[in-house]
Amino acid sequence: MTPVAKMVGANRVIQGRGIVHPLGDASLSAAEEKELRQELVHRALEALETDITSE
Amino acid sequence: MALTLSVHPVTELKFADATKLDGGVLTVDREALRQLLLEDRRLDDVILEIVNPGESARVGIVFDVIEPRAKEPGTGAGDFPGVLGPYQIAGDGETHVLRGSAVTVVDPLGIPGAGGKSLEMSGGPGQESPYGVLHHLVIVPKLAGEVERHAALNATRLASLKASAYLGGTAIGQHSASEEVFDLSDLDSADRKELPNVAYIAQIHGHQRVVEADEHILYGSNTEGMMPTPLGPTEWLDGGVLTSYWNMQVETYFYQNHPIILELIHRHQAKELNFVGTVATVAASDEVDRDRTSMMAAQQAKWALGANGVVLTKYGGGAPHADMGKTAQQCEAIGLKTTVQVSDMAGDRRAESALLFDHVEVDAIVYVGGNDVSWPMNPVERIISSNDQIAGAFAAVETVQASAVAGVTNQQGISRIRVNVY
Amino acid sequence: MKVVHYMNQFFGGLGGEEVAGTDLQVKDEPIGPGRLLEQVLGGDSKVIKTLICGDNYAAENLTELSQEVIKVIREAGAELFVAGPSFEAGRYGVAAAGLCAAVQAELGIPVVTGMAVENPGVDLYRSEVYIVDSGQNVGAMREVLTKMSAIAQKLAADGGESIGNPTDEGYIPQGVLRDEFVEKTAAERLVDMVLAKTKGDPYTSELTVTSFTPPPAPAAIVDMSKARIAIVTDGGLVPKGNPDDISPIASTNWGSYDISRLDDLEGEDYQVQHRGFDTRFVEQDPDRLVPVDVLREMEKSGQVGKIHDVFLSTSGLANPIANSRRLGREMAEELKNDGVDAVILTST
Numbered sequence: 001m002t003p004v005a006k007m008v009g010a011n012r013v014i015q016g017r018g019i020v021h022p023l024g025d026a027s028l029s030a031a032e033e034k035e036l037r038q039e040l041v042h043r044a045l046e047a048l049e050t051d052i053t054s055e
Numbered sequence: 056m057a058l059t060l061s062v063h064p065v066t067e068l069k070f071a072d073a074t075k076l077d078g079g080v081l082t083v084d085r086e087a088l089r090q091l092l093l094e095d096r097r098l099d100d101v102i103l104e105i106v107n108p109g110e111s112a113r114v115g116i117v118f119d120v121i122e123p124r125a126k127e128p129g130t131g132a133g134d135f136p137g138v139l140g141p142y143q144i145a146g147d148g149e150t151h152v153l154r155g156s157a158v159t160v161v162d163p164l165g166i167p168g169a170g171g172k173s174l175e176m177s178g179g180p181g182q183e184s185p186y187g188v189l190h191h192l193v194i195v196p197k198l199a200g201e202v203e204r205h206a207a208l209n210a211t212r213l214a215s216l217k218a219s220a221y222l223g224g225t226a227i228g229q230h231s232a233s234e235e236v237f238d239l240s241d242l243d244s245a246d247r248k249e250l251p252n253v254a255y256i257a258q259i260h261g262h263q264r265v266v267e268a269d270e271h272i273l274y275g276s277n278t279e280g281m282m283p284t285p286l287g288p289t290e291w292l293d294g295g296v297l298t299s300y301w302n303m304q305v306e307t308y309f310y311q312n313h314p315i316i317l318e319l320i321h322r323h324q325a326k327e328l329n330f331v332g333t334v335a336t337v338a339a340s341d342e343v344d345r346d347r348t349s350m351m352a353a354q355q356a357k358w359a360l361g362a363n364g365v366v367l368t369k370y371g372g373g374a375p376h377a378d379m380g381k382t383a384q385q386c387e388a389i390g391l392k393t394t395v396q397v398s399d400m401a402g403d404r405r406a407e408s409a410l411l412f413d414h415v416e417v418d419a420i421v422y423v424g425g426n427d428v429s430w431p432m433n434p435v436e437r438i439i440s441s442n443d444q445i446a447g448a449f450a451a452v453e454t455v456q457a458s459a460v461a462g463v464t465n466q467q468g469i470s471r472i473r474v475n476v477y
Numbered sequence: 478m479k480v481v482h483y484m485n486q487f488f489g490g491l492g493g494e495e496v497a498g499t500d501l502q503v504k505d506e507p508i509g510p511g512r513l514l515e516q517v518l519g520g521d522s523k524v525i526k527t528l529i530c531g532d533n534y535a536a537e538n539l540t541e542l543s544q545e546v547i548k549v550i551r552e553a554g555a556e557l558f559v560a561g562p563s564f565e566a567g568r569y570g571v572a573a574a575g576l577c578a579a580v581q582a583e584l585g586i587p588v589v590t591g592m593a594v595e596n597p598g599v600d601l602y603r604s605e606v607y608i609v610d611s612g613q614n615v616g617a618m619r620e621v622l623t624k625m626s627a628i629a630q631k632l633a634a635d636g637g638e639s640i641g642n643p644t645d646e647g648y649i650p651q652g653v654l655r656d657e658f659v660e661k662t663a664a665e666r667l668v669d670m671v672l673a674k675t676k677g678d679p680y681t682s683e684l685t686v687t688s689f690t691p692p693p694a695p696a697a698i699v700d701m702s703k704a705r706i707a708i709v710t711d712g713g714l715v716p717k718g719n720p721d722d723i724s725p726i727a728s729t730n731w732g733s734y735d736i737s738r739l740d741d742l743e744g745e746d747y748q749v750q751h752r753g754f755d756t757r758f759v760e761q762d763p764d765r766l767v768p769v770d771v772l773r774e775m776e777k778s779g780q781v782g783k784i785h786d787v788f789l790s791t792s793g794l795a796n797p798i799a800n801s802r803r804l805g806r807e808m809a810e811e812l813k814n815d816g817v818d819a820v821i822l823t824s825t
Contacts, residue, residue, distance in 0.1 A: 002342045003377045005824060007413045009691025018340035019263040019374055019825045021758040022712070024765030037764065038771045041821065045781065048819045049701055052694035170726070170752055183658065251675040253668075263754040263825070314664035322668055328675075340754075364675035366667045372753050373795065394671040396663055397684075399654075402727040403797030405604070406652035406684060413686045419670045421663050422683040424656035457656075468664030473683055475642055477653040 012047040014040060057238035058289035059149045061127070061231035065156040068105050068190035076225035081156060083192060088221060092194070097202050097210040102195035104439050106176050108188050111436040113449050115173035116165030117461045119215050119298055120186055120306040123153040125223030134220040135294040137275030146289030151226035157308060158222065159191040160215040161441050163198050163207055167448040172461045179430035180455050184462035185469050193439050194218055205267035208300050212271055237289050237320055242329055252331045254362035255315055256352050256382060258370035261338035264301040272299050273335060283336040283352035285359050288316045296335065303371045304398060304458070304466040314468035315366060331360040336382070338375035345378050353385035367395045368466060373411055376400065380412025387416040394419040398466055399426045399458070399474070406476055424474035425464035428457035478522040478633060481550050482511045483560040483576055485569040489529030499531035501545050510618055514559060517619065517626045526553050535572035542572070543579035550580060557629050562591030562611040562621045563598065570598030577606040587632035589625045599649055608649045704818040707785035709808060711793030712766045712825040713751030714759065723792060725752040731791035731804050733811070741770040753794035754825050766823055785817050793824060
């Protein structure tokens with residue numbers, strides 16, 4: 001849950017696609033779902049490459 | 056809109072040749088009820104039992120507890136509109152109530168050790184649970200062959216409601232012992248202008264548990280995609296809202312007898328406040344849904360209901376907890392004073408583990424504890440359950456945790472447990 | 478009861494800030510507030526040693542000071558350690574509470590201190606030791622020592638079992654939750670409170686929120702194509718059969734599972750140990766929680782250097798803060814030792 005991650009002070013938070021499948025979406029086709037997952041992981045990697053000075 | 060509850064006290068419940076209410080004695084024709092419920096072909100059989108207050112009995116895993124009620128024909132909607140009855144607004148007209156009794160339904164898909172709750176009739180838990188003082192007609196549905204999960208639960212839901220209405224029907228045409236009238240139509244009267252306007256925002260499901268397509272929660276809707284919805288207080292009391300299949304510390308009985316709604320109505324009648332209405336909402340699985348529903352629930356309390364104070368409750372566990380905190384924060388941001396009720400999250404009994412929000416403005420918290428409360432138990436004489444595995448687990452119980460007993464750590468406001476910080 | 482009492486240079490009569498560097502002084506008699514302490518403890522209680530130390534010395538040498546203090550107490554055979562009260566004096570409060578915590582941990586004898594709630598010693602040690610709320614007024618010395626003495630006596634008598642709630646006993650809440658059955662239902666309490674809050678009347682929350690200090694942000698990855706990335710999840714994904722017996726609620730352990738030869742996780746090989754969400758979707762396709770499929774592709778295309786050979790998993794459901802911290806620390810240590818540069822932690 002994003003609000004809890006933020007509450008305890010996590011520095012780099014990417015919002016997933018819901019509690020039941022943070023890195024997927026059962027309502028999408030397999031190809032679309034894979035694309036969604038690529039996008040989320042890509043954003044996670046970007047966050048890891050970004051310097052965080054505050055928050 | 057005014058609801059009159061015609062109250063018929065039940066002091067004894069037993070099986071007999073005919074289903075009828077005679078004085079305080081409710082008799083049930085076991086076979087007739089069985090046949091009624093077996094009209095649903097997804098059920099192979101239903102086992103019907105009776106358990107009474109103080110009896111050495113354990114029932115579970117509990118699917119739901121319902122108070123037997125029936126609408127007086129021709130007044131308002133039918134029973135459980137949108138599920139049993141046609142679509143019509145609940146909460147108007149006259150409803151017969153068999154006070155002191157309950158229909159308690161065992162979950163046919165219950166799994167031992169998976170966090171389900173039991174009905175306890177004896178010992179400490181029997182005394183502390185609000186259900187311990189009731190006479191229960193217990194239904195154990197037996198599924199016909201390979202029934203899918205959604206169908207099994209749907210059949211169980213319908214059996215629960217039909218049995219409730221069937222028993223409630225015995226009161227139609229009888230004189231009630233007392234009447235309770237809930238009429239909030241005096242909201243605009245001049246002598247109320249100075250009173251605080253209080254609304255209630257209540258979650259009715261948490262979508263980290265995915266609902267079934269045919270699950271009945273709000274007037275038969277499964278609440279998928281639901282936006283916050285204003286409801287009249289009496290709609291809750293009269294069959295408009297049911298617990299979801301994920302029934303963590305919530306039972307339909309305490310929608311029908313909603314402690315918070317009744318408390319607000321009583322304070323309204325005592326002219327301590329104006330009870331301006333309720334908003335039914337859901338906790339989200341997805342963050343964007345959480346932000347949206349939190350915002351809109353707050354907005355409706357303020358602009359649709361005109362509240363300046365709001366009571367909030369959650370439905371279920373951790374995600375709903377964070378959701379409710381967010382909703383309360385949104386309320387405070389637009390000037391509404393809030394009070395929230397949370398359940399016990401602190402497995403280690405530390406205050407730092409207790410809350411899933413840290414909004415400083417959400418500073419009026421009722422904390423229903425329970426993680427410290429348990430009772431040593433002697434083996435019970437009667438176990439009513441859906442299978443041998445659960446019966447075995449129930450027979451081996453030596454200690455009962457408060458959170459494992461229906462009613463004790465209830466999230467609808469009936470719990471008397473509170474936490475103190477030492 | 479044989480008592481050892483700790484004070485700073487000011488209360489111990491050595492002087493003010495000019496002697497704040499003084500190291501530990503040991504006297505064989507009660508001094509200043511110590512005489513009052515002996516009085517309020519009453520009976521056969523005797524302050525057999527008074528320890529006086531300068532604030533700066535204590536602040537800069539707390540670990541060494543703790544060892545010296547423990548040694549004195551042990552050799553004196555003391556049965557109670559009292560520090561302060563320190564009121565608003567910050568360095569003094571931190572030292573007094575810190576010494577209490579160290580003595581309690583090492584010797585297991587009753588310890589008690591007192592200070593104002595604003596004192597920085599409170600946040601550091603309130604959960605470990607009894608800290609009486611002294612307020613800011615040094616003139617209330619007798620009253621404060623009386624409360625400290627009452628707590629000390631209860632600690633000595635039954636290990637603290639008989640110590641009541643913070644308001645009655647006058648100590649600062651330690652953050653321990655205890656359940657109680659009360660007359661009013663939660664519904665009544667909710668409505669009482671919302672009425673009071675709406676009308677501007679006073680009300681008392683049954684709990685207050687905790688604010689967490691964010692951990693420092695680790696430095697960014699400079700070259701992702703050379704980085705070793707590990708996947709960690711608190712969503713409870715484990716191989717079928719749950720080999721490490723990870724509990725689906727408030728898990729106290731975590732597991733490490735080999736994915737070095739996998740390009741994609743298959744539902745038939747895994748299960749989810751987590752009771753807080755509908756696990757069917759992740760059980761259909763575990764990549765929805767532990768995204769091995771896309772990370773492996775990124776590894777093959779050179780976008781990331783290496784996917785770590787194992788993913789780590791536990792269940793975050795209803796997990797106490799202290800336990801979560803420990804699990805996180807253990808995981809971080811292992812990953813660090815294994816040369817992992819960055820972690821993607823997925824959470825439900």
